Amino acid sequence: MMSTASKTTSTSRRKFIATLGLGGAAAAVAVVLKGQAEPEKLAAGSASDKPADNGYKLTSHIRNYYRTTQV
Amino acid sequence: MARMKFLCDAERCIECNGCVTACKNENEVPWGVNRRRVVTLNDGVPGERSMSVACMHCSDAPCMAVCPVDCFYKTAEGVVLHDKDLCIGCGYCFYACPFGAPQFPQDGAFGLRGKMDKCTFCAGGPEANGSEAEFKKYGRNRLSEGKLPACAEMCSTKALLGGDGDVIADIYRTRVTRRGKGSEVWGWGTAYGRPDQQPQTPPQQQPQGGNKS
């Protein structure tokens, strides 16, 4: 079994590349919180971390979740 | 485009109901409506196994096929959602669903059971993402917030996996390889078809030992 720390480095290259280019945890949290306060604005798609369809995207939150399932 | 799926690893599920209460909590699901539940087979005897079950967001969803008012729709990621404004509460979807997912707030004859309710993969409904109207009818829209369903995210043993079907299949395959044993993923053939492409492994071994008293 791999430790948390070594997990990042041992993630396969394919997956690693797929996760590039996404915003950090702080950004994701900020968006979430803003979303609760101002739902209408968010629905209009003002945040850069949100693609137009507002559906699934591999955020740092989700990457962190996937990591915990593999520890 | 990533395809959203659920996978319950029965080797890990301990029937703790963390998923069930996570769902209740996040979506404020009322008493009596169970979008997710844990099913246990061979309760109390060797071979006991549990699985967390909810709407699997099937590829060819039978609910969509039978709905007389076409209230269902599917998102780009394969999440099966429905429109409560259109739903007439007929219950056909419940009879069609292989997972017993559709829930109704009341018992009763046709038309009296209220609007159907089910797991949304924490992706809300037709109303604007994150809006109050959406929350009241369907619960939270975590997917639009860059998160996954609360049930999977909070699973006590990481048995219930949710997310990109390719990623969770990979995670499961790694586990099975490490264990050197495993079992077919329950429900995947029914929900997502193409059984040849599922993460499959040899049959399950039962715990050894006696059951003496």
Add this chain to the structure above:
Amino acid sequence: MLLTKKFTTEMGKGASGSKRLSRHATGFLAATMDRRTFLKRSGVAAGAGAALSQLPFNMISEAKAADAKPAQGGEVVVRRTVCTHCSVGCAVDAVVENGVWVRQEPVFDSPLNLGAHCAKGASVREHGHGEHRLKYPMKLVNGKYQKISWDQAINEVGDKLLAIRKESSPEAVYWIGSSKHNNEQAYLLCKFARMFGSNNIDHQARICHSTTVAGVANTWGYGAMTNSYNDEANSKSLLFLGSNAAEAHPVSMLHTLHAKENGAKVIVVDPRFTRTAAKADMFFRIRSGTDIPFIYGMLYHIFNNGWEDKEFIQARVFGMDKVREEVMKWTPDVVENACGMPEADVLKVAETMAKNKPGFIIWAMGQTQHTIGNAVVRASCILQLALGNIGVSGGGTNIYRGHDNVQGATDVGPNPDSLPGYYGLAEGSWKHWAAVWGVDYEWLKGRYVSKEMMEKPGMTVSRWIDGVLEKNENIDQEPNLRAVVYWGHAPNSQTRGVEMVEAMKKLDLIVVVDPYPSATAAMAAMVRQDGVYLLPAATQFECEGSCTASNRSLQWREKVIEPLFESKTDHEIMYLFSKKFGFDKEMFKNIKVTNNVPSMEDSLREINRGTFTIGYSGQSPERLKLHMKNMHTFDVKTLRAKGGPCDGDYFGLPWPCWGTPELKHPGTPNLYDTSKEVKDGGLNFRAGFGIERDGVSLLAEDGSHSKNADLTTGYPEFDHVLLKKLGWWEELTDAEKAKAEGKNWKTDLSGGIIRVAIKHGCAPFGNGKARAVVWNFPDPVPLHREPIFSPRPDLVAKYPSHDDKKVFWRLPTLYKTLQQAADYSKDYPLIMTSGRLVEYEGGGEETRSNPWLAELQQEMFAEINPKDANDKGVRNGEYIWVETPTKARLKVRAQVTERVGAGTVFLPFHFSGWWMGKDLLDKYPEGAAPIVRGESVNTATTYGYDAVTMMQETKTTLCRFAKA
């Protein structure tokens, strides 16, 4: 692109073709019958009516939930807290908007739980709403609870307590504290009772792991879990003996299953086929209460096959040869006759443990709650000592504590026999704490009746009822108890409910301080018209402070929300009473009080300044907060931070975290691990039992020491004399010398002695041997003794209970005379045992008031084997009466299942609110009754107490049942 939103719903329509009705889930649901479906089908719908009015979906009814969607533009903050249920320590991020707890997010970064939660953890946000909470102070008037003000409550209760104190002495009041309090509150309550002038105070640890704490500490130094849940990932075998972790500590199973998937063998030995057993490689059933025959059966094979770790035993263990003599009496046939396990099975477990090292033995209440609990846990320690499974990563005794802070409350909280930090009650201990508190020793003494009573351990929570009911001439204090204060503790977790109600009748005053009315409110109102007060306390989500998980890691909770309704935090209530009693100045001398609320940071700093014994001295609030912010830097397998601001620390600074915070000790992840330096969390066994016994050295042998220690042999604990002899005294600073002169490592308030010892690689508490023989206990070598209510009269003759004790924790205590007064098994042929359910916790009022949990488990039940059911003509789902030798009768549903063996009846213990078939709904304050109510198993449990700690026997007694 498929459509997602309302205006674009065309494309999803009619896309599906095939209907797969054949594999309908409801089909297989009908074929199975588990605990939940079985109850639902019995037609129960408790609470459904009430809950329907709160439906959030406007398609069902108009949403009323206060938290549904706060006003736009509200302030949103995320506060990090920790689940308040079990001892795993699962972190929770609470999203708070305009002061309302609106959402709960998993904390993936927590190295303890990685975001995972069980049903209880996933539901803690409900505490932020708490519709069934006790909302304001109340008073019982003519059998009904009436609202009163806080002023009136503090004054009336305070006046009554002062009057009792004056008329009958401070000992006439019994304080029942809480393992639900955070460390600071638990510590303050300990101090509070002492300043009131009494040692009559206790908390849940008495009835949960007191036998562990005493038995294990007396074996090797500290009575706590040796390693962490996380460290199980490093093990090769795990033996669960007396733990159903899958229900009681669900998230720990994440680590257990990691181990299993990496090849570790998981073995469960239990009277029940538990959900933990369902996840094991092997399961074997034993008769309840026969852990020692099973363990000795294993040791018999271990010794006979030479599987013991001879080198380890020689260097680090005292008295193993004495144990071996006893073990050799337990031949396989004797073992099988006692516990029911055949030789082949016992051998298999022994061989698996011996050949898959390192490994753990894991236990909880299954070992502790027996009249011989102290002996059972020591037998477990001996097994691990024999195998050399102690002091290693991946091996040890993983003792799962119960409540979220029962470890911390045990360590620094309200115990009848000790001041904070296991200092005891001797004059030196009092002087130590008087110095830390900045109060005069003579003043403290003056608060008590006498110096004798000041140093005499108080009664235990398991026996307070006898403190009321026992004849005055038989008790070892002046007055009988006249008042009881239940401060965060359920009554239905204690045995002998029938007598408890008698005691409640007799008291002058009952006070409940709790977020919920608790079963105390209902039981008291059942038998009284007045003299009961209910004071609403806030939960841990409504205050800040630290809590200690089972692995000895401390975590700091941020305050999530302000106290709900009219509730106040426990420490504010303590402050208000201390003012009423007139010792607020002394009690809060070092602690800042703002608007009646004492500072939790200051309280922890005071704990830090005094608690050197167990290393609660290095965990300053600042260090703990830094850990909570940087969880992601800690490794899941080792718990150690790699880089970042906490570099080198172990998560939560697991105690002992030696010396002052400035020493920056990283905490001790695995106790007694000599492969590390003490400064890096290494340790050896404590030298706490002397230098020599029967001509044998009690110090570790030459060459056995923590890594890089300057002393390469055994050595006694450090004090000013030893430091001088070693020539290390001059390494102290002048300021340290001034404080350390005449002191030892525990009482030197400068921390200098500890600092210098660690600098030389030495453990401050010395380097001794573990004791397989604890000569100060009733059975120095652990002996099997049959429970008082045994199903085997033939074995009672062979393994009788102890002799009765005339004075034991201030009370006479029965063993043999009660055991041998009758053959109870004639009329009550079945074993009655109790345990936990995943949905509920403790006495259960809190969790049964949470609709998300209550819905999952709606009725009290008893598990009975099909054979016993058929013999009595009982069908699954029917009501039965379960009756015990106390004549108490419990009306419960029968769940007929192979989970229990024939001859055993299992009942969960979290229920209350029914009394022998009657629902007590009208005895609760209006609107504050739990949603789900049921018979409490402890209404019917019998007499029986551990011969060292007064632990109650809950796991093995007798019963019979009949169709209701």
